[in-house]
Amino acid sequence: MSIIKNKNTAKAIKTGILLIIASLLAAIFIVPMVYILTSSFKSVENIFTVPIKWLPEKLHLENFSEPFINKNFGRYFLNSTFIAGTVTGATLFFSSLAGYSLSKFDYKFRDSLFILILITMMVPIETTIVPLAIVIRKLGMMNNYWGLILPVILSPFAIFWMRQFMITLPDAYSEAGRIDGLGEFQIFWKLILPLCKPAIGALAIFTFMGNWNSLIWPMIVATSDSLRTLPVGLVAFEGEFFTPFNQLFAMSVLAILPTFILFMILRQKLITGMAMVGIKG
Incomplete structure (x- = not known):
């Protein structure tokens, strides 16, 4: 005992x-x-009191409205929503197509191509920013939405993610579709893609959060105020002589909400997708 x-x-x-x-x-x-x-509900003076006062003496709700009136945060929110949403949709579509090709077709150099994609995942993004910016400038895409969207819609990680999920699906689905006379794209769209909802849901969270919080690339490409995204706007919020930290914190709280809501909606698919994406292949 x-x-x-x-x-x-x-x-x-x-x-x-x-x-x-x-x-x-x-x-x-x-x-x-x-x-x-x-x-975010305090006055500037109450933020820097010593000792720290955790609760505001008075709720300053104007902290959430003044940046939309005096600054251009409404435009920043729209830009971030449009760019993150467009990139997420395009990434899901193209990465699913690539994953379908790499998992369900047997052709020459398929595995070599997949290894090359894995190698690109090991390259730090910082090493590609300058060459990519030069290419975008030569193509005339600086300071417009094309320059903010096109360079980031293809993600090696997204292709890897979808390939690893699709390779676990039985080939019987594809073969049944071919017997029924479906084309390859119809098989992909009607049979394979609906089975990938957990992986797509998880990838949607990763992709949207990554682009919603992206800072370096939008700072390089978007030089005009009308094209700024929310993270760039938060950085530009700092004044030369004075920074209204209460309004800065309020905008930071609002910036968290979209990704938090998306996570709450797709959290179950995230858990399922991460559990089902294995290392097969």
């Missing part, structure tokens, strides 16, 4: 230590978010 009791005690202590560590790690991420949320 004493041995069993000691084991249970040791297990309880280990669980308690892990719980404490997990709580501390969670606090590191949660506390700044709570501070930003509460500060």
